[in-house]
Amino acid sequence: MPPVIATRGLSKEFRGFRAVNNVTLDIAEGSVHALVGPNGAGKTTLFNLLTGYFRPTGGRIELDGRDVTGYAPERVARLGMARSFQISSLFDRLSVLGHVELALQATTSLGWRFWRSDRLLDAFRPRALELLDQVGLADEADTVAGELAYGRKRALELAVALASDPKVLLLDEPTAGMGVEDVDRTVELIGRVRAGRTVVLVEHNMSVVASLAERVTVLQHGEVLVEGGYAEVRTDPRVITAYLGESDADRT
Numbered sequence: 001m002p003p004v005i006a007t008r009g010l011s012k013e014f015r016g017f018r019a020v021n022n023v024t025l026d027i028a029e030g031s032v033h034a035l036v037g038p039n040g041a042g043k044t045t046l047f048n049l050l051t052g053y054f055r056p057t058g059g060r061i062e063l064d065g066r067d068v069t070g071y072a073p074e075r076v077a078r079l080g081m082a083r084s085f086q087i088s089s090l091f092d093r094l095s096v097l098g099h100v101e102l103a104l105q106a107t108t109s110l111g112w113r114f115w116r117s118d119r120l121l122d123a124f125r126p127r128a129l130e131l132l133d134q135v136g137l138a139d140e141a142d143t144v145a146g147e148l149a150y151g152r153k154r155a156l157e158l159a160v161a162l163a164s165d166p167k168v169l170l171l172d173e174p175t176a177g178m179g180v181e182d183v184d185r186t187v188e189l190i191g192r193v194r195a196g197r198t199v200v201l202v203e204h205n206m207s208v209v210a211s212l213a214e215r216v217t218v219l220q221h222g223e224v225l226v227e228g229g230y231a232e233v234r235t236d237p238r239v240i241t242a243y244l245g246e247s248d249a250d251r252t
């Protein structure tokens, strides 16, 4: 089966510094694929390339066999790639339900308009409630986002990302800053929402990677260092050295 995302020799240079260097990657349809690596390895830059937020300085990106190199984020999104929103993009005074209704509206020609009538948004309510149920937020539908606990905000971001029913879901450190309980809940949640789609995950927490990812790509200095299953990758001497190198650097 052809990969849902393929990159070929993908590079991103910032003023002569290659944050992503010649990355060739195949992400299999239906898989959970983790991108890991020490700080500064280029994971977020790669994400930004895949979702169209950065334009590559070299190489190619294919989505479903279609060359999408240089496409704007909205265009990539329309082709079925969604990225979990950052908390900073939630509106403190808008309800949880309002966020998801608006995200559903955004998938139509109406776009992200606030000045819509409530009646219009009502049309999205049943689906919005389903999505909230899916991410475990049904009880908080009327809570304003600003009052949600941290882990719940991340669940809301996920519901917003799921509104477009994406074929590929990109999650940037979905468990960052969470306590153990929320981490467990998030792993379980991702395990549920992955059904019928492909998930690409940047994640520092290795137990999360171990629980979810079939395939792991380790990046270092912007390049692919190793790729394989979790068990294979975690015992690879090159990976161990890369991470040890990172802790040495942290100590200095």
Ligand SMILES: Nc1ncnc2c1ncn2[C@@H]1O[C@H](COP(=O)(O)OP(=O)(O)OP(=O)(O)O)[C@@H](O)[C@H]1O
Binding pocket: 014, 018, 019, 037, 038, 039, 040, 041, 042, 043, 044, 045, 046
């Ligand atoms: N807009 C930018 N301009 C210049 N350099 C950048 C820019 N964005 C990222 N970089 C550099 O590119 C390198 C890779 O950064 P990136 O954020 O992609 O790494 P990362 O693997 O996501 O790291 P972390 O795990 O710490 O989030 C870093 O050295 C960073 O300083």
